Amino acid sequence: MNETILLTRQLGKRYKKRWAVKNLNLEVYRGDVFGFLGPNGAGKSTTIRMILSLIKPTEGTTEIFGHSLKSHRSEALSRVGGIVEKPDFYQYLSAYKNLEIVGALSGDVKRKRIFEMLDLVGLSDRATDRVKTYSHGMKQRLGIAQALISDPELVILDEPTNGLDPQGMKEVRDLIVHLSRDQKKTIILSSHLLNEIEMVANRMAIIHNGELVVQGDVNTLLDEGEKYVILHAEPLQKVLSVLKRRKMILKNISEKERRFEVIMDFAVIPELNKALVDAGIQVRALIPRRSLEDLFLSMTERTT
């Protein structure tokens, strides 16, 4: 049986007449890497701020490790670490001093632990430098170090790869996997990138316009519904002939762009590719797509 360590019930935040988050019911289990997905402005950060008690909800409740955030805030947050949006620090202090301050607010954090965290994020050689001399990527890594300083069981990371280069993004993803797999931490990872969530998360929720769209197991959600392949190939008639011979269902076709949307199992892609090539067809692309991706991409396109 899964142990629920974070539960929100009908959580909502209203600013004047506008609901930033409404009726949000999230459930995070122990050991989850829980992807919290939504386009910019969907309400992810507002939700995370409510979970970390930076914002008071207009309605609803949050329970962390079975403690109500409203009535037992200290107990609820004692095993939680997090980053909220961009990492900001006391710029005039060193990374070490910043972590020491955060550690003092989180319990009894020893000097050794501070250096371990700096080492984990690759900043131990810059420990005594003032944070104002750090690059954005270094601050982001220091942000992760401060989130982990008290050795929390639940780590909440709000867009931790924002502003990082591809190498930096990969390092953060690897770190998340390490924390989950080797240190058995439960992680909530908010992002507006579906592929990022897909790479590291086992469960996820999608939020849009402040409301929950879907929540569940990543693979199940992605496997649910329609799967199709976008095929860019020519000549048109030859492609249609191959598809017809293989009894494949065409979802959509753009003759002008030589673009076909074919409903099919992804396992058949190599076979289809071979058949097309054997028929003398120029295959420019075969892109597997799932309906959840479509849903998310359409949301992202509408809002960005």
Place this chain on the structure above:
Amino acid sequence: MTRLVYYEFIKLFLKKRTYIGFGIVLLIVPLVEVAMKLEGGRFLTIAMRGLSQDFLFFGNLFNGWFVAHQIMNSLWFHIPLLISFVAGDQLAGEATAGTYRLILIRPVSRTRIFIAKYITTLIYTIIFVFFLAGLSIGLALILLGRGDLIVILRGILILPEAEVAWRFMIAYLLATWTMITIASLSFFFSSFVENAIGPIVATMGVLIVFAVISVIPVELFEVPKRFLFTKYLNMWQKMFQDPVPWDEIKTGILFLGTWTLGCVMGAWTVFVRKDILS
């Protein structure tokens, strides 16, 4: 709590802004005192113009105590400004820097963080006023020597040297109490906003408006005047009256204490309920 206060201290005293006030005092006080020494008492002669025809003055009245007493007048406006510079930054500075997001997601309650910050503000205020006292009195006595203190206010009062030291000491304690009220007011404004300029401007604005209302002889202002803290902003001056009006001082202490408490409670109410959007 000691640990929280310790780290608030680290944050405060490793910040350059904290030393601006000390730097200004360190610059202005010696400058004024050296200038007064070079003027050689011309300032006192001008102040006592007319009186020297009717009275005979003996001894060194233009001395260190006299100059130190003059410098205490900076407690009207300049020192409150410098104090609000730091007190106004205590909460708003965290919002500006975005570091609320770093500290308010910890299991420590907002109330404890608030108390630690307020205690730090109080300690800063005390250190700052005593720094002014130590520097202005110490340097003045070195430069201009000792003697009786001549107080020129509504008339002339000459206090014997034996009484001057303890009167100064209590005057500075009362000044500290007054400055704590100013710091608390600034702290209160600091809880509302997300940049540190606002609380400084608001504090000085209130100080100026209250001070103006306090001196305007209009009947409409008579009732509100009784409740303005500026009425007791010069409480320290009462230590240089003879006899010392202890009852007025006691009332002033209670009055300013009430204002301080009101500001702190107000700031706390705002701070613990505040949504952190920065």
